[in-house]
Amino acid sequence: MLPSLSFLLLTYLLAAVPFGVVVTTMFGGDVDIRHSGSGNIGATNVARVYGWSLAGWVVALDMLKGTVPVLLAGWLWPGRGVWWPGLVLLVSFTAHCYPVYLEFKGGKGVATAAGGLLAISPWVALPVVAVWIGLLGLSGRSSVAALGSAVSLIVVAAWLDPSVTWIAALLGLGILTTHVPNVRRLVRGEENTVVRPVRWGRAAANADPGLRLRQGPGGGPPLAIWKEHGAEE
Secondary structure (H helix, E strand, O other): OHHHHHHHHHHHHHHOOOHHHHHHHHHOOOOOHHHOOOOOOOHHHHHHHHOHHHHHHHHHHHHHHHHHHHHHHHHHOOOOOOHHHHHHHHHHHHHHHOOHHHOOOOOOOHHHHHHHHHHHOHHHHHHHHHHHHHHHHHHOOHHHHHHHHHHHHHHHHHHHOHHHHHHHHHHHHHHHHHOHHHHHHHHHOOOOOOOOOOOOOHHHHHOOHHHHHHOOHHHOOOOHHHOOOOOOO
């Protein structure tokens, strides 16, 4: 029992490392993501402030927070069933969302949940990731993609792998909880996009491509946040 508890504690301490802050501090500029954009330390806000060149690294590292502990848990304690790696994943998810190093103010947990689920049940994780990508492309809003994938996660788990439905339900509830501020902004129509949504129809196809490149999120005026970090004026 003691080694298991020690592993859970170590998992929390490592998964609580705020890679969004670490990466942008080491390779970004002088802007602190905790005081810019949405103020969140996750990859979405990194993309808003510094672009996807840095946000991609944050996504990968946040996913490893879930993948590595889950794989280690299965390797060190084989034969425990799905409950043990599931518990480890929930600890990783909680650590990312509520890190002790930042007064328990962390990210939204989507990447960490996806990374852990890929290790536990890839047949559940992959369709949900596809849903996330599709919703992000259609809406341009990471929060919409996260909320939609959280709901689909429970449905897909119940359909394809019922043994992980309880993990999916807890993760889905956790993601919905961390996105409460986003839901409020969506209701008020104030939620910003992080990528340009897919536009359908002849009007979009015939539009001046130079105009689209000069536009900001949602077709509005250009914003400095959308420039690639380090790009010339």
